[in-house]
Amino acid sequence: MTLPQTQSTTxxxxxxxxxxxxxxxxxANIELCGVEQSFASNKGPRLLALDNINIKINAGEFVCIVxxxxxxxxxxxSLIAGLSFPTRGEVQLNNKPVTGPGTDRILxxxxxxxxxxxxxxxxxxxxxxxxxxxxxxxxxxxxxYLDLVHLANFEDSYTHQLSGGMRQRxxxxxxxxxxxxxxxxxxxxxxxDAQTRxxxxxxxxxxxxxxxCTIVFVTHNIRESVRLGDRVVxxxxxxxxxxxxxxxxxxxxxxxxxxxxxxxxxxxxxEMREEITKSMEAEFTR
Amino acid sequence: MNRFLKNVVFYAILLGIWYGIAxxxxxxxxxxxxxxxxxxxxxxxxxxxxxxxxxxxxxERVVAGYLISVAxxxxxxxxxxxxxxxxxxxxxxxxxxQLLPSIGWLPLAILWYGxxxxxxLFVIVMGSVFSISLSLESSLATIPRIIPMAGRxxxxxxxxxxxxxxxxxxxxxxxxxxxxxxxxxxRALISAEMIIISLxxxxxxxxxxxxxxxxxxxxIMIVIFVLGWAVxxxxxxxxxxxxxxxxxxxxxx
Numbered sequence: 140m141t142l143p144q145t146q147s148t149t150x151x152x153x154x155x156x157x158x159x160x161x162x163x164x165x166x167a168n169i170e171l172c173g174v175e176q177s178f179a180s181n182k183g184p185r186l187l188a189l190d191n192i193n194i195k196i197n198a199g200e201f202v203c204i205v206x207x208x209x210x211x212x213x214x215x216x217s218l219i220a221g222l223s224f225p226t227r228g229e230v231q232l233n234n235k236p237v238t239g240p241g242t243d244r245i246l247x248x249x250x251x252x253x254x255x256x257x258x259x260x261x262x263x264x265x266x267x268x269x270x271x272x273x274x275x276x277x278x279x280x281x282x283x284y285l286d287l288v289h290l291a292n293f294e295d296s297y298t299h300q301l302s303g304g305m306r307q308r309x310x311x312x313x314x315x316x317x318x319x320x321x322x323x324x325x326x327x328x329x330x331x332d333a334q335t336r337x338x339x340x341x342x343x344x345x346x347x348x349x350x351x352c353t354i355v356f357v358t359h360n361i362r363e364s365v366r367l368g369d370r371v372v373x374x375x376x377x378x379x380x381x382x383x384x385x386x387x388x389x390x391x392x393x394x395x396x397x398x399x400x401x402x403x404x405x406x407x408x409x410e411m412r413e414e415i416t417k418s419m420e421a422e423f424t425r
Numbered sequence: 426m427n428r429f430l431k432n433v434v435f436y437a438i439l440l441g442i443w444y445g446i447a448x449x450x451x452x453x454x455x456x457x458x459x460x461x462x463x464x465x466x467x468x469x470x471x472x473x474x475x476x477x478x479x480x481x482x483x484x485e486r487v488v489a490g491y492l493i494s495v496a497x498x499x500x501x502x503x504x505x506x507x508x509x510x511x512x513x514x515x516x517x518x519x520x521x522x523q524l525l526p527s528i529g530w531l532p533l534a535i536l537w538y539g540x541x542x543x544x545x546l547f548v549i550v551m552g553s554v555f556s557i558s559l560s561l562e563s564s565l566a567t568i569p570r571i572i573p574m575a576g577r578x579x580x581x582x583x584x585x586x587x588x589x590x591x592x593x594x595x596x597x598x599x600x601x602x603x604x605x606x607x608x609x610x611x612r613a614l615i616s617a618e619m620i621i622i623s624l625x626x627x628x629x630x631x632x633x634x635x636x637x638x639x640x641x642x643x644x645i646m647i648v649i650f651v652l653g654w655a656v657x658x659x660x661x662x663x664x665x666x667x668x669x670x671x672x673x674x675x676x677x678x
Contacts, residue, residue, distance in 0.1 A: 220578060242580045252575035255672045256593045266579035269589070299673025317579060 560602025
């Protein structure tokens with residue numbers, strides 16, 4: 140399937156399903172053991188963002204983390220990415236402690252974080268360039284991953300010439316081009332309109348299947364988490380703890396409007412509501 | 426009417442008014458010379474080479490001083506960025522110092538370096554380095570957090586992070602700071618040259634005064650004006666526009 144933005148340029152062509160060059164899945168397992176994180180706050184005591192988080196994510200698994208705003212979802216991703224460190228406990232990747240950022244784990248943000256001074260192709264190339272991949276190989280991979288997100292014709296465009304959905308796909312291609320074992324996604328589709336989001340869900344699912352990487356996907360949208368995840372983990376409002384988790388056994392591909400998706404979402408929502416209320420109360424009494 | 430045409434008409438009217446006032450002989454010609462006299466001064470100045478020499482000498486000085494300022498400002502801004510305490514102390518001091526008119530440094534410069542090129546260079550640097558380092562600092566400090574985060578995440582660190590991520594990310598603001606620094610350097614140059622025998626445009630301006638030659642004074646003022654305008658427009662505004670376009674800050678027309 141193609142997206143509306145690319146339809147004009149790929150019309151008539153048969154759909155290219157890009158076969159991965161070598162099907163060695165790039166993935167890794169992640170384990171958080173007794174992770175606690177607190178931040179110094181200007182007034183009063185330290186703010187406890189994450190409290191005693193224990194979770195094991197299998198290699199190649201697609202895990203969605205949901206929770207109200209302020210539950211420390213973003214902090215959790217940043218810990219796995221190695222961009223920050225827990226105040227207590229340990230984050231492990233393939234049974235080894237995380238000591239810093241690495242291109243085996245790439246974060247994708249709500250705002251795409253693309254570099255506006257580079258073309259789409261140069262953005263995708265960036266991570267490889269930083270890691271000393273040879274030029275010929277870079278060129279080839281840029282093509283491959285832009286194909287994968289159906290943006291092959293936009294290699295020479297600048298990011299500000301693209302729509303929001305296209306930018307997010309560039310960000311995904313840029314992340315994939317470093318061939319990470321783990322994709323960490325921080326509400327990547329929250330700023331997009333519903334139709335674009337639906338299409339990107341399909342694409343993400345396909346890309347996940349084709350690359351076999353581990354995905355940790357943070358969202359506040361329960362439907363989205365059930366639509367995408369093998370497992371949905373619910374976090375509590377501040378301090379963030381794991382409240383419950385559900386295995387999603389529904390057959391793929393799923394759709395966000397599937398009855399079964401809606402049904403499980405309703406179950407999760409009823410548990411999450413309590414946390415949302417807590418979060419709202421905290422916002423209003425501040 | 427497009428902007429160019431508007432300006433042609435505007436300057437034609439300005440010249441006309443000037444011509445009218447001069448012809449009315451309200452003030453003697455040694456105070457208000459006619460446009461024709463100023464043109465003759467310009468013509469002679471270019472013909473005998475004095476204006477060319479002035480332009481060359483002045484431009485060499487200001488470019489040298491400016492480059493020193495940019496290099497120094499760059500280092501200072503990186504030092505400032507490294508510590509909050511330095512920002513609170515030296516940063517504040519720089520902000521104060523940039524308000525000091527550059528000509529205020531001249532007596533000190535003359536006592537230190539004598540009536541020399543070095544003194545002029547010193548005044549140019551002092552006149553522009555603080556504004557440049559402050560604007561470099563602020564343009565590096567105001568990069569959206571997500572940009573360096575994405576860069577580090579993709580494996581850029583150390584000088585690579587600076588060169589491939591931070592520097593290009595700060596360019597749109599950086600260029601405005603560099604432009605302001607240039608205009609400070611240019612002003613400092615002309616004022617310093619007026620006091621020191623220097624062959625530059627500032628000295629030519631002062632020579633006009635010494636010889637009581639008003640058309641010479643106005644001729645040199647015009648040269649200084651046109652040069653400053655040309656660098657500002659051709660170098661800085663063009664670069665600014667290019668960057669804004671490339672970075673997607675303006676709507677591509």
